[in-house]
Amino acid sequence: MISFILCILAVLVLVTPSVFGMFNYTDYDNDFVNPSYILAGHFDASTTNAQNSIVEWADWLGAQGPWSVTYKTIVPPSGDKHDYMSWAPYYWPNCTGVDNTTQLTPEQIWTECPYYSRDGMFNPDRLLVNDTGAFETMSDAVFYNAIAWAITGSPRHSASAVDFINTWFLANDTGQNPNLNYAQMHRGPDGQMGTHTGLLDFKQMAKLTSGILILRDGNSPDWTNDIDSQMIDWTNAYLDWVMNSDIAYQEYIYPNNHGTYMHNQVASLQILVGDRDSAIDTINHYFSHQYLDQINATGEQPLEASRTHPYHYRCYNLAAMIVNLRIGSYLGIDFSKTTTSQGATIQTAADFTMLQTPNLDDADGPLVELYPPVAAVASIYGDPGGKYAAFLANGEKTYPYEPYFLWNQPLLDSGSHTASKPSVPPHTDPKQAHRSMKKLRRKLL
Ligand SMILES: *[C@@H]1O[C@H](CO)[C@@H](O)[C@H](O)[C@H]1NC(C)=O
Ligand SMILES: *[C@@H]1O[C@H](CO)[C@@H](O)[C@H](O)[C@H]1NC(C)=O
Ligand SMILES: *[C@@H]1O[C@H](CO)[C@@H](O)[C@H](O)[C@H]1NC(C)=O
Ligand SMILES: *[C@@H]1O[C@H](CO)[C@@H](O)[C@H](O)[C@H]1NC(C)=O
Ligand SMILES: *[C@@H]1O[C@H](CO)[C@@H](O)[C@H](O)[C@H]1NC(C)=O
Ligand SMILES: *[C@@H]1O[C@H](CO)[C@@H](O)[C@H](O)[C@H]1NC(C)=O
Numbered sequence: 001m002i003s004f005i006l007c008i009l010a011v012l013v014l015v016t017p018s019v020f021g022m023f024n025y026t027d028y029d030n031d032f033v034n035p036s037y038i039l040a041g042h043f044d045a046s047t048t049n050a051q052n053s054i055v056e057w058a059d060w061l062g063a064q065g066p067w068s069v070t071y072k073t074i075v076p077p078s079g080d081k082h083d084y085m086s087w088a089p090y091y092w093p094n095c096t097g098v099d100n101t102t103q104l105t106p107e108q109i110w111t112e113c114p115y116y117s118r119d120g121m122f123n124p125d126r127l128l129v130n131d132t133g134a135f136e137t138m139s140d141a142v143f144y145n146a147i148a149w150a151i152t153g154s155p156r157h158s159a160s161a162v163d164f165i166n167t168w169f170l171a172n173d174t175g176q177n178p179n180l181n182y183a184q185m186h187r188g189p190d191g192q193m194g195t196h197t198g199l200l201d202f203k204q205m206a207k208l209t210s211g212i213l214i215l216r217d218g219n220s221p222d223w224t225n226d227i228d229s230q231m232i233d234w235t236n237a238y239l240d241w242v243m244n245s246d247i248a249y250q251e252y253i254y255p256n257n258h259g260t261y262m263h264n265q266v267a268s269l270q271i272l273v274g275d276r277d278s279a280i281d282t283i284n285h286y287f288s289h290q291y292l293d294q295i296n297a298t299g300e301q302p303l304e305a306s307r308t309h310p311y312h313y314r315c316y317n318l319a320a321m322i323v324n325l326r327i328g329s330y331l332g333i334d335f336s337k338t339t340t341s342q343g344a345t346i347q348t349a350a351d352f353t354m355l356q357t358p359n360l361d362d363a364d365g366p367l368v369e370l371y372p373p374v375a376a377v378a379s380i381y382g383d384p385g386g387k388y389a390a391f392l393a394n395g396e397k398t399y400p401y402e403p404y405f406l407w408n409q410p411l412l413d414s415g416s417h418t419a420s421k422p423s424v425p426p427h428t429d430p431k432q433a434h435r436s437m438k439k440l441r442r443k444l445l
Pocket of ligand 2: 094095096097116
């Protein structure tokens with residue numbers, strides 16, 4: 001009997017990969033995909049498998065939705081479940097001297113015990129509130145369903161994407177208030193307010209915006225004028241909160257990946273509301289501030305290398321730098337040759353990172369986190385020697401099945417397509433960038 005069960009298990013293990021085929025969903029760190037490329041549909045024949053994966057991922061994610069901040073069982077300090085909330089993951093309660101701990105209810109612990117940081121140690125109870133996971137999955141679901149709609153033309157995909165946006169942001173009963181006042185909040189008597197690191201929870205606004213642009217520019221019948229204007233109103237209200245929030249400002253000027261991702265978020269939302277000039281200012285701000293100190297001459301990212309998981313953080317910031325590059329390119333500005341103060345480019349950083357080894361004993365990595373950025377670098381900078389394609393093929397043989405393969409074309413060809421398409425920056429005047437920064441500062445402080 002036991003050997004029979006073992007036999008069944010062995011068969012399941014063998015069969016699972018082929019049953020699911022190319023289905024191995026990964027939440028890529030971030031992306032911004034040019035809607036014109038997706039909507040034009042002139043895809044290279046080599047991308048067929050990637051297109052199929054996108055449709056599979058869209059359906060799999062879609063079946064889990066919709067998501068809403070109002071579904072959580074714990075009420076934020078405001079008393080309003082429509083407020084987004086997440087708990088700072090590395091903070092732990094110290095109830096010594098507060099009361100007899102065995103008599104404290106969880107709610108008393110969360111409000112009465114001081115919390116202190118144990119860097120890198122996750123407090124498991126943080127998952128009692130999962131607005132973070134819900135937003136990540138919702139934004140991926142919108143992103144993949146919008147691209148799947150462009151590929152298949154099936155209203156099932158556009159209707160899902162619109163339903164998820166409506167439920168999360170707009171519907172009266174389930175919509176989120178336009179703020180992150182309680183993101184990665186600290187608990188205890190001195191807490192109950194969000195912290196600047198919580199702004200990172202919304203980094204995937206870049207993916208979500210890509211999805212919305214595809215539906216909007218592709219004239220999806222499901223993306224009605226009414227939903228478009230409601231979403232623009234919501235986003236304007238949220239950007240207004242960002243401009244007046246001290247924690248948002250701290251995140252915007254933060255030197256490491258936090259600052260990079262905050263620019264992903266702000267610029268994409270400015271694009272969503274049609275404020276192209278502000279989006280250009282935001283991307284210019286990134287490349288004339290944080291970026292300059294993020295990559296040194298060797299391609300090392302010192303601010304990420306000094307973290308507990310350097311391999312992971314190098315890949316993580318690389319993904320966000322690429323999104324800022326892609327948003328710039330969408331806006332008509334090419335920052336791919338822009339150098340840091342030590343003369344490096346994003347390509348230099350990718351080349352350096354490819355030579356590093358994750359410290360697997362320290363839960364560093366994973367290696368796969370580097371593949372989407374390497375594919376992006378190959379497509380943006382060209383891959384004449386086939387170095388990037390070889391790196392991918394060596395690490396992940398099935399990389400042409402990955403969704404990122406579709407929007408990181410050309411990948412196997414040796415073209416330098418971006419180099420042959422010089423673009424004229426609409427306004428890269430440093431004085432203008434400085435003025436807009438001062439304007440932002442005035443608004444925020
Ligand atoms: C998906 O994962 C399985 C199991 O790890 C692996 O065997 C298979 O090759 C993967 N498929 C793709 C397309 O990546
Ligand atoms: C816990 O609180 C007690 C009493 O205030 C204090 O003596 C102790 O240092 C605290 N421990 C930590 C790890 O903060
Ligand atoms: C805490 O309360 C429990 C149960 O009421 C009791 O057994 C224990 O002695 C108390 N501890 C302290 C330090 O008062
Ligand atoms: C949190 O949400 C994510 C994404 O939907 C999900 O994968 C995860 O299982 C959730 N965690 C808990 C504890 O509910
Ligand atoms: C939502 O609330 C607004 C204002 O409270 C109201 O005007 C509107 O009719 C409501 N919409 C729905 C669908 O209930
Ligand atoms: C680059 O940064 C690393 C890590 O901080 C450092 O070891 C190395 O010396 C730096 N290289 C240069 C040229 O500054």
